[in-house]
Amino acid sequence: MKTKVRAIAGGIGICRILLFWTSTVLRELFASHETMAAVKGVILRGMSILTPGHDCRGCAGAQAISKKGLFSQ
Known part of the structure; x- marks a missing residue:
């Protein structure tokens, strides 16, 4: 399950x-200033999904490694 x-x-x-990355490149090449501001806002809100996802992945990986004895005392 953790895997x-x-x-x-x-x-x-x-x-x-x-x-x-894709939205940033397209925004810089083709968008107006208003669109640039909107895309930056959406990217900032998207970090609320990205950060917990990375935390979840890191915790699951640390638990998997500790069960193999690499981090055990």
């Missing part, structure tokens, strides 16, 4: 970063 959660969180993170 699936980690994979889903990683996929969401990669998709978000790709979307942020």
Whole structure:
């Protein structure tokens, strides 16, 4: 189950970063100032999804590694 959660969180993170990068490039090339401001706002709101996704992936990975004995005391 944790492997699936980690994979889903990683996929969401990669998709978000790709979307942020693509929207930034298109905005710089073709958009007006109003559109630029709107895209920056949407990217900022999208960070509320990206950050927990990375946290979830990191926690699941740390738990998987600790079960293998790499972090055990």
